[in-house]
Every structure is written in structure tokens, then in C-alpha cells.
Amino acid sequence: xxxxxxxxxxxxxxxxxxxxxxxxxxxxxxxxxxxxxxxxxxxxxxxxxxxxxxxxxxxxxxxxxxxxxxxxxxxxxxxxxxxxxxxxxxxxxxxxxxxxxxxxxxxxxxxxxxxxxxxxxxxxxxxxxxxxxxxxxxxxxxxxxxxxxxxxxxxxxxxxxxxxxxxxxxxxxxxxxxxxxxxxxxxxxxxxxxxxxxxxxxxxxxxxxxxxxxxxxxxxxxxxxxxxxxxxxxxxxxxxxxxxxxxxxxxxxxxxxxxxxxxxxxxxxxxxxxxxxxxxxxxxxxxxxxxxxxxxxxxxxxxxxxxxxxxxxxxxxxxxxxxxxxxxxxxxxxxxxxxxxxxxxxxxxxxxxxxxxxxxxxxxxxxxxxxxxxxxxxxxxxxxxxxxxxxxxxxxxxxxxxxxxxxxxxxxxxxxxxxxxxxxxxxxxxxxxxxxxxxxxxxxxxxxxxxxxxxxxxxxxxxxxxxxxxxxxxxxxxxxxxxxxxxxxxxxxxxxxxxxxxxxxxxxxxxxxxxxxxxxxxxxxxxxxxxxxxxxxxxxxxxxxxxxxxxxxxxxxxxxxxxxxxxxxxxxxxxxxxxxxxxxxxxx
Amino acid sequence: xxxxxxxxxxxxxxxxxxxxxxxxxxxxxxxxxxxxxxxxxxxxxxxxxxxxxxxxxxxxxxxxxxxxxxxxxxxxxxxxxxxxxxxxxxxxxxxxxxxxxxxxxxxxxxxxxxxxxxxxxxxxxxxxxxxxxxxxxxxxxxxxxxxxxxxxxxxxxxxxxxxxxxxxxxxxxxxxxxxxxxxxxxxxxxxxxxxxxxxxxxxxxxxxxxxxxxxxxxxxxxxxxxxxxxxxxxxxxxxxxx
Numbered sequence: 001x002x003x004x005x006x007x008x009x010x011x012x013x014x015x016x017x018x019x020x021x022x023x024x025x026x027x028x029x030x031x032x033x034x035x036x037x038x039x040x041x042x043x044x045x046x047x048x049x050x051x052x053x054x055x056x057x058x059x060x061x062x063x064x065x066x067x068x069x070x071x072x073x074x075x076x077x078x079x080x081x082x083x084x085x086x087x088x089x090x091x092x093x094x095x096x097x098x099x100x101x102x103x104x105x106x107x108x109x110x111x112x113x114x115x116x117x118x119x120x121x122x123x124x125x126x127x128x129x130x131x132x133x134x135x136x137x138x139x140x141x142x143x144x145x146x147x148x149x150x151x152x153x154x155x156x157x158x159x160x161x162x163x164x165x166x167x168x169x170x171x172x173x174x175x176x177x178x179x180x181x182x183x184x185x186x187x188x189x190x191x192x193x194x195x196x197x198x199x200x201x202x203x204x205x206x207x208x209x210x211x212x213x214x215x216x217x218x219x220x221x222x223x224x225x226x227x228x229x230x231x232x233x234x235x236x237x238x239x240x241x242x243x244x245x246x247x248x249x250x251x252x253x254x255x256x257x258x259x260x261x262x263x264x265x266x267x268x269x270x271x272x273x274x275x276x277x278x279x280x281x282x283x284x285x286x287x288x289x290x291x292x293x294x295x296x297x298x299x300x301x302x303x304x305x306x307x308x309x310x311x312x313x314x315x316x317x318x319x320x321x322x323x324x325x326x327x328x329x330x331x332x333x334x335x336x337x338x339x340x341x342x343x344x345x346x347x348x349x350x351x352x353x354x355x356x357x358x359x360x361x362x363x364x365x366x367x368x369x370x371x372x373x374x375x376x377x378x379x380x381x382x383x384x385x386x387x388x389x390x391x392x393x394x395x396x397x398x399x400x401x402x403x404x405x406x407x408x409x410x411x412x413x414x415x416x417x418x419x420x421x422x423x424x425x426x427x428x429x430x431x432x433x434x435x436x437x438x439x440x441x442x443x444x445x446x447x448x449x450x451x452x453x454x455x456x457x458x459x460x461x462x463x464x465x466x467x468x469x470x471x472x473x474x475x476x477x478x479x480x481x482x483x484x485x486x487x488x489x490x491x492x493x494x495x496x497x498x499x500x501x502x503x504x505x506x507x508x509x510x511x512x513x514x515x516x517x518x519x520x521x522x523x524x525x526x527x528x529x530x531x532x533x534x535x536x537x538x539x540x541x542x543x544x545x546x547x548x549x550x551x552x553x554x555x556x557x558x559x560x561x562x563x564x565x566x567x568x569x570x571x572x573x574x575x576x577x578x579x580x581x582x583x584x585x586x587x588x
Numbered sequence: 589x590x591x592x593x594x595x596x597x598x599x600x601x602x603x604x605x606x607x608x609x610x611x612x613x614x615x616x617x618x619x620x621x622x623x624x625x626x627x628x629x630x631x632x633x634x635x636x637x638x639x640x641x642x643x644x645x646x647x648x649x650x651x652x653x654x655x656x657x658x659x660x661x662x663x664x665x666x667x668x669x670x671x672x673x674x675x676x677x678x679x680x681x682x683x684x685x686x687x688x689x690x691x692x693x694x695x696x697x698x699x700x701x702x703x704x705x706x707x708x709x710x711x712x713x714x715x716x717x718x719x720x721x722x723x724x725x726x727x728x729x730x731x732x733x734x735x736x737x738x739x740x741x742x743x744x745x746x747x748x749x750x751x752x753x754x755x756x757x758x759x760x761x762x763x764x765x766x767x768x769x770x771x772x773x774x775x776x777x778x779x780x781x782x783x784x785x786x787x788x789x790x791x792x793x794x795x796x797x798x799x800x801x802x803x804x805x806x807x808x809x810x811x812x813x814x815x816x817x818x819x820x821x822x823x824x825x826x827x828x829x830x
Contacts, residue, residue, distance in 0.1 A: 408710060
């Protein structure tokens with residue numbers, strides 16, 4: 001490329017300077033300075049993040065950024081995690097892999113979230129990218145152990161294989177377990193997460209793999225690996241930093257002492273997870289490493305009760321992140337608050353989410369204690385059965401540094417249990433005091449007023465989740481007109497309809513996406529929005545049949561609106577409708 | 589069901605829209621509310637005050653205004669109660685959630701998040717499975733421990749594992765505590781006893797089927813007890829032919 005007139009630096013220098021600029025926002029900014037900067041920047045961008053795979057097409061991406069090494073894509077909307085998105089909706093990664101296989105031969109990293117990836121694509125990845133290093137499949141589906149076998153067999157430089165929470169089909173292969181497809185001279189594994197696999201793992205293959213990879217830092221096993229085998233693995237890999245155990249139901253003293261010994265030899269171990277069906281007695285084996293732990297995930301450990309949890313967390317003075325079941329109870333959270341002064345993130349999951357009566361003594365008090373005792377706490381996910389405005393106010397005042405606050409009061413529309421009022425004021429206090437709040441999930445009894453507070457104070461809010469809340473369109477209007485930095489909005493079972501949506505249509509182009517299900521948005525409004533806003537895809541998801549067979553004023557089941565530069569997608573299933581070219585009937 | 593209330597009919601009038609059968613197997617009362625129910629504009633007394641008027645171009649109407657005008661023609665007037673049929677439903681033998689057909693293999697993933705609302709509470713599927721399994725195993729363990737003379741220390745966790753049971757042809761469903769059973773014999777005995785007044789005496793005339801975690805209906809006797817107990821969501825007794 002020629003040096004542009006007027007430019008005082010040769011390209012190579014600029015390129016070198018740009019190599020220090022990593023954040024997408026910053027790179028986007030420098031690309032707007034002038035034409036030559038735009039060109040240099042686009043040729044040198046190595047890392048691309050596409051938050052919605054339908055917002056842009058592979059062709060457009062490749063045209064702009066010809067030499068990408070790390071690609072991250074997200075597919076289905078977040079509510080797909082809770083079965084609200086019908087099967088077959090989309091998020092197919094195959095076209096992306098196909099395009100990348102010819103355009104990006106030097107691709108090193110692929111990270112996918114909520115996408116469908118078939119075995120064919122995995123095979124294509126394994127054969128197309130000679131320097132392939134990192135594969136992270138988060139909440140993905142569509143593939144089997146066959147695809148994993150291809151990755152194992154062909155990716156000589158693989159460092160990371162992380163299947164977190166994906167659904168993997170296990171195919172019994174006569175050629176042997178997929179893990180044994182890693183060649184004998186393959187030694188570069190750094191991170192392996194197979195915790196989501198339901199089936200047995202070939203322990204011999206696993207042990208040999210672990211034994212010959214000296215750089216292995218992260219190993220997350222699945223349930224099928226029993227605890228007595230774990231000690232063997234730990235002895236082969238004492239350098240582990242992150243470990244996910246398997247199952248451990250029978251307490252045997254010899255296994256326990258073996259394990260204790262192995263654990264104490266792992267001087268770098270900081271992050272523990274797993275513990276399915278673990279007999280509480282085994283926890284004593286973990287005590288020696290507790291003071292070093294910074295991250296602990298006990299949210300699968302349904303067999304550990306409050307007293308054992310208290311004993312455990314009281315020894316984890318350096319804990320920064322804790323995921324736990326509500327068996328920890330208020331008492332356990334008090335102990336946590338007293339012992340773990342460095343805690344940054346807390347997630348408390350429900351042990352019996354569908355029970356009507358509380359089965360544990362976990363209330364709003366537990367969260368209040370932690371908010372009082374842990375000055376660095378900024379990220380919370382909390383399931384409980386009762387809440388009060390008082391408690392929320394206290395939490396807000398204690399923790400103005402809160403950035404992510406997700407509260408799920410299990411029964412929809414539950415009022416303040418002390419006053420029987422709505423929780424508007426409580427959540428209002430949260431948004432008012434926590435000025436850096438980026439993510440918020442609401443629950444409990446809420447009127448339009450809470451949205452007025454959110455619109456007024458939630459200026460940094462990027463993601464908002466709303467369920468069974470509000471009285472009228474005013475609520476939605478407050479959010480859309482007030483929250484300047486809103487990127488993702490997901491709503492279910494709220495009486496929000498056409499008016500607020502249409503009045504704030506322009507806002508939707510500034511956001512990544514909007515999801516509304518079981519609300520009151522009419523098909524007519526969807527059509528209108530689709531017609532007027534060419535930069536939005538307005539997808540009506542309705543399993544009852546064609547929306548135009550019902551009156552236009554009838555509410556649609558589900559609505560997914562997202563901005564895009566590549567027009568309506570071509571892979572929609574039968575239950576998704578969007579505008580077509582002439583927008584006449586609004587049929588796809 | 590008659591609709592002679594001066595409707596502003598939609599441009600594509602069709603009687604299909606009001607045909608219950610059209611909505612197939614998943615129409616429950618909540619769904620119907622949405623489909624046929626509130627086809628009206630909610631109250632907007634204040635919205636006109638706050639809709640952003642496009643001040644830049646006074647000739648163009650803003651979205652709010654445009655929409656206001658068009659909806660007057662389109663929207664079905666509020667006064668129409670289109671919910672007649674919803675309130676006086678004919679005698680239903682099944683409760684709304686059971687309008688699914690009795691096909692044994694009707695995969696019905698959305699029904700029965702523990703008989704609650706779909707996708708609520710917001711927990712990922714695999715966590716829900718874990719919860720369910722743990723509940724069953726705990727109930728089992730606690731009962732086994734009691735049987736073997738151990739005392740389960742004062743935990744508040746519920747030991748019981750109630751699932752809904754329906755018998756074909758019987759209006760009222762029952763609930764059975766599966767944690768009290770360890771074999772199909774005792775279970776079917778208990779079930780027949782429960783429905784004693786409503787059915788034929790001979791238990792051989794009924795087949796027990798169950799709905800698993802994936803929503804599929806399977807014959808209970810086809811699987812080992814342990815498999816059954818880990819994934820059962822609800823039960824049905826079908827009259828066997830011949």
C-alpha cells in the first residue's frame with residue numbers, strides 16, 4: 001500500500017502503534033480518523049467480536065477485516081437458556097466456519113455462545129486452520145463426540161478446548177473414545193473443560209493426556225470421573241490452577257487421604273468446581289488449599305448442607321468468587337461476610353426452585369449481610385423467596401459499587417413481605433445509588449414506577465431483564481427513553497404494547513437487541529416497525545401459525561428485534577415471520 | 589359462539605382465528621387470553637404527553653401520531669368481550685394444561701416446568717435436571733436411612749416426591765409420593781387403590797405410562813425402576829385394550 005500524501009508516519013509505524021490498541025471501541029474510533037488509518041486498522045485487526053451473529057454477514061466481515069485471528073460470535077438471545085426460544089430458531093455457525101475456512105487460514109481462536117455447530121463444522125475447523133489454538137463452545141449444541149474426535153486428531157497446536165454447558169451428543173465410537181484421538185506427540189494442552197459431558201470418559205486416555213501436557217492449567221472433569229481417579233490425575237498435574245472435580249458419593253477413608261495428599265501438592269490451585277453428589281466428608285480434603293482459593297463453584301453440590309459450607313468458606317479468606325446453592329442459608333452467608341473480605345462475585349442458586357414452600361432458611365438477610373461485610377462485592381445473582389424494600393435500600397447504600405445485580409424472587413409478583421407494597425422503591429434505590437450498574441434483573445411486584453426510576457437513574461445500564469412487571473406502556477417507554485446506554489433488553493409477561501415500542505423505534509437501532517414474549521405487542525405494530533426501520537430485523541416468533549390469519553391487533557407470542565446491516569436472514573424456520581422485500585404481507 | 593357485536597373486522601376476515609382447535613395441543617387459558625382476549629389498546633391516558641414528537645420536521649408525523657391514526661381503524665374496540673367462550677368453557681375433563689393429546693410420544697417440552705410457567709424461575713435446563721435428580725435421590729436416601737434405622741438430622745428439606753397422576757376417563761387427578769415406593773408393584777397397587785372408586789377393579793386393565801424430563805411419554809414397565817424414578821415428571825394410567 002502506498003503512503004498517503006500528508007501522512008507523516010510510514011504505515012509500518014502506524015501499524016505498530018495500532019497493535020497496542022486492543023479494545024474494539026478504541027479501534028473503531030481510530031478507524032474513523034482518515035481513510036489511511038481506516039485501511040491500516042482494518043488490515044491489522046486481529047480480534048473480532050460479533051454480539052449477534054445475524055447483525056452482520058460473514059461476507060461483510062471478511063470484506064472489512066481480511067486478516068482476523070480470533071473470532072467470537074453469539075447466537076440465540078439470552079432467554080433461550082430458559083427454553084423461551086423454540087428449537088430450530090437459528091444461530092447456525094456453519095456458514096461462518098465455511099467462509100472463515102477460506103478467508104482466514106491463520107485463524108487461531110473461535111469462541112461461540114448459544115450457537116448450533118454441527119460435527120461437519122468441527123471437522124472443517126480442525127482441517128482448515130493450521131495454527132488453531134482455542135475453541136470455546138459456551139451453551140452450544142448440534143455436535144457430538146465425533147466432532148470432538150476430529151478436533152483432537154487434527155489440531156496440533158490446540159491449547160484450549162472448553163465445552164462449557166454445551167449439549168454434546170455422545171456417540172459410541174468403535175474407533176475408541178474421542179480423547180484418545182489426541183496423538184501421542186500432542187503436548188500443548190493448556191485448558192480442558194468437559195464438565196458438561198454426560199457420558200463416561202476414557203480414563204486411560206485422560207490420564208495419558210494429562211500426563212504429557214506440562215502446561216495444563218485448567219482441567220474441568222465431568223461427573224463420570226470418580227474421586228479416587230482424581231488423585232491420580234492431580235499427581236500427574238500438580239501445576240493445575242483450575243480444577244473441576246467429578247462425582248464423589250461414597251466416602252472412603254483411603255480415597256480421602258489420597259486426595260488430601262494430592263491436593264496439598266497442588267500449590268497453584270486457586271479455582272475449584274464440580275463436587276457433584278459429594279459426600280460431605282470429602283470436604284476436609286479440600287481444607288488445606290482453602291486459603292489459596294480465589295474461586296469456588298459449589299452450585300452442583302446438592303449434598304452439602306449449611307454447616308459444612310460454613311466450615312469450608314470460613315477458611316477461604318482470599319475468595320473472590322463464590323457460586324453456591326441456597327443450602328448455605330442466611331447463617332452461611334453471614335459467615336461468608338465475616339471471612340471473605342475480598343469477595344467480588346456471589347451467585348446463590350435455588351436447590352428446590354419449583355417447591356412452593358421454602359426448604360431452606362435463606363432470605364433477604366443473607367444478601368444484606370454479604371453486602372455489609374464484603375466491600376468489593378459488585379456482582380450478584382440471588383434466588384430467594386422473600387424480599388423487602390428496606391433490604392434493597394440497605395444493599396444499595398452498602399454497595400454503591402455494584403455493577404451487576406440480578407435478583408430472582410421465585411414466585412412472580414411477590415410484594416415486599418413486610419409492607420405488602422411493590423418493590424419499586426427498593427429497586428429504585430439500587431439504580432439510584434449504584435451509579436455504575438451495568439446489568440440488572442428485576443423480580444417481585446413492580447409497577448410502572450420502578451421503570452421511571454430505572455429510566456431516570458440507570459444511565460450506565462447496558463442490560464435489563466424484566467418479568468411479570470409493570471402496568472402499562474409507560475413502563476417500557478421509561479426504559480427506552482431513559483436508559484442511554486441500553487444494549488440488551490429482554491422482557492417477558494409484561495403488559496407492554498405497541499405505543500411505547502413505536503414511539504421509541506429509533507432507540508432500537510442503538511441497541512443490540514430487544515426480546516419481548518407474552519406481552520401485548522400486536523402483529524400490526526410489528527409490521528409497521530419492520531416497514532419503517534430498514535436497519536432492524538423484526539422477528540415475530542409464533543408457534544400458533546401465520547400471524548396474518550389472526551387480526552392484526554392480536555398480540556404476538558414472541559418478538560425479537562435486532563439491528564443488522566445484512567438484512568432479513570435467510571435461514572428462518574416456519575414459525576418466524578419478518579418483513580420481506582416488498583413488505584406487503586409481512587410474510588417471510 | 590357468536591360474534592355479532594359490531595366488529596371492525598380485520599382486512600383478512602377468517603373464522604379460523606376463533607377456532608379453538610386451530611391452536612392445537614398447547615392452547616391453555618393463558619394462551620387464549622393472548623390470542624383472542626385483549627385485542628384492544630391498553631389505556632394510554634398519559635402516553636400522549638410523553639410520546640416524542642418529531643420537532644425537526646413539522647410536516648411529518650411522528651411514530652406516535654402515525655400509529656394513533658392508523659390504530660383507530662384497525663383495533664377492535666374495547667367494548668367487545670371476545671372472551672365469552674373462555675369463561676364458560678364446556679365441561680372439560682382435563683385441566684387446561686392437559687389439553688395435549690394423549691399420544692404417547694408427544695414431546696411437549698414447554699409444559700411442566702414443574703407444572704409452573706415456562707422458563708420460570710430462570711434457571712438453565714441442566715440445572716433444573718440436577719435439582720430434580722437431587723430431589724429424588726435425597727428422598728430416596730432419607731427413606732432408606734429411615735428404613736435402616738438411621739436418623740436424618742433435622743433438615744428442613746422436603747423428603748417427598750409428589751407427582752401428578754391421571755387415570756384415563758377420570759376427571760380428578762391425584763398426586764402420589766414416589767419417595768414411598770421402590771418398585772412398580774407397590775406403586776401400581778397404591779395407584780389402583782387411589783382410583784379404586786373410579787375405575788375397574790382389575791389392575792391388569794390399565795397400563796402405567798410416565799412423562800420423562802424431555803417431555804416424552806414412555807411405558808413405565810419398559811425401564812428399570814432406577815431410570816424411571818430419576819426422570820419421571822408425571823404419570824398416567826391408560827386403559828389397555830383387550
